[in-house]
Amino acid sequence: MKITTPRRLLATAVLALTAMAGGAVPGQAETAPAQRAAAALPAGYQVLRGGPATVDNFTRLTLACPAGKVIVGGGADIQSPGGGVLLGSFPSNVGGVYQWNVVARQEKQAQVTTYGYAVCVDSAALPGYQIVRVPAAEVANGASRQATCPAGKVVVGGGAEAQGASAALRFSTSPRPKGTDYLWTASGRSLAGTTVGLAVDAICANPIPGYEIVESAATETPNLTRRGQACPTGKTALSGGAGGYNTAILTSMLPELIDAASGYRWAAAVREPARAGAISSVTAICTNLT
Template sequence: MRQQKESRRFGARAAVLLLGLTAAAVVVPASPASAAVPGLVRVTTTSATNSNDFHTTTATCPAGKVLTGTGYELNGATGEAVVDDLRPNGGPAVAPTAVTVTAYEADAYAGSWSVTAYAICANPVAGLVRVSATSVNNSNDFRSITAACPAGKVLTGTGYELNGVTGEAVVDDFRPNGGAAAAPTSVNVGAYEADVTGLNWDATAFAICANPLPGLVRISALSASNSADFRGITATCPAGKVLTGAGYEVDGATGEAVVDDFRPNGGAATAPTSDTVGAYEEDAFAGNWFATSYAVCATA
């Protein structure tokens, strides 16, 4: 909190005494806490709405801003489409500035639908880069791969890409590490085949990483566990923090549930502070399952 200096008037004698004081007696106002990610906003773009099998769209940060996190939303498909790619641009020495979302129908679907991409953007962040790691490529039912930030950096946001399955696999785990008192430094992507396929495929995890940020933590929230068709859960940053990125996890469904919504709040002039995860069963599933929403949060 900024300290306020009280203004006083001094007489001539007092002024002479004041000039004789040492520098150690001078009171200096405390500096306010610095925002970890100044200029934070959420940018949105949506694909065409139709009954095509494939939809894609790219959300790009405003000029002068960089991408700290990602999100998406499937509109109108309610479990009948899956996001195959949530791909930030950038690289190991280049700050990301945009995210591309690609989605396929999981089964033939006659209805019209679309996909929305969300980009969480901020003024330039020191040391911001995008790193990636790719799993083995084969026809196994399950993939797991972790992208870890370079030494000395922390995780602000996440992304993934499924290669070779075009709607036949779903991301079950999209989990940043860290905790309520620990900054995340990596993201794990776990994916299952939604239906049996003989295709060879692999998964790529993307980590958006930066130099350490004030107050960075990972918050989580769990939905109810039951056999209902839909789950919705929101993870909210603690007071005084803002959302730089997010993740999710589906437990108990092993490829039978699709995360339809991975939606940060906020807007073009408003910093996001929470992330909502919504998941549907892709096929009828009798077992109990639940969803977890993860929020990566830093000092506002």
């Protein structure tokens, strides 16, 4: 199906589940190895991966949490990196089913290939859970918008969607400036215009044991270099975010397993359309692992 109006999501596809590691049957998701020996993890902690899926540009791909679970994080890994553009990586609740959504496109081609990721936990593990959404609005290139958690709650995850025929996500991450642990902030840009549509989501909950936000230093690397931010010893990534500086745009942002003892880190890649290198940083929102 051809997407004729890229500002709207006219097509939706469900990502088939695959295992994060060997040993699981396709169509099922494997529990993170760390969970087997780590009772301190939020109950039902589970990382799902879907794909790869090759779809028309601007198609929304969805990955749903199992019944009784809520979404706390997620991401995407575009497999067409040279001209791959990440437009959206964000949570939603459709008919009581919590899911992660991915929207991407491939420059100069009609289709794009991507993986999708979702991090889920039992609903009872996050008292006060809610998704706060700031609906899409047109903003200037590079401008940021924020979704704010209610008083007494912290941000445990979040997402954003840039909208427009030439749109791209610039960053989608936990708080800036530091110390504002109740915000999710995002920015987008149009690669061929001066404004971009931008919606932002914050996933909020009451404070949880071991809650901590860590961020890598802003560093310049060759385009599409995968960077990761691990949590401190004894903690694992519940969710995370990333961003490009100047005119850099996101091409991937996802949970990445370190090993069974260390749990997950958050990883991302960016590219600068007019340069060979780009400046980026990665953020991980952490919870107790052991």
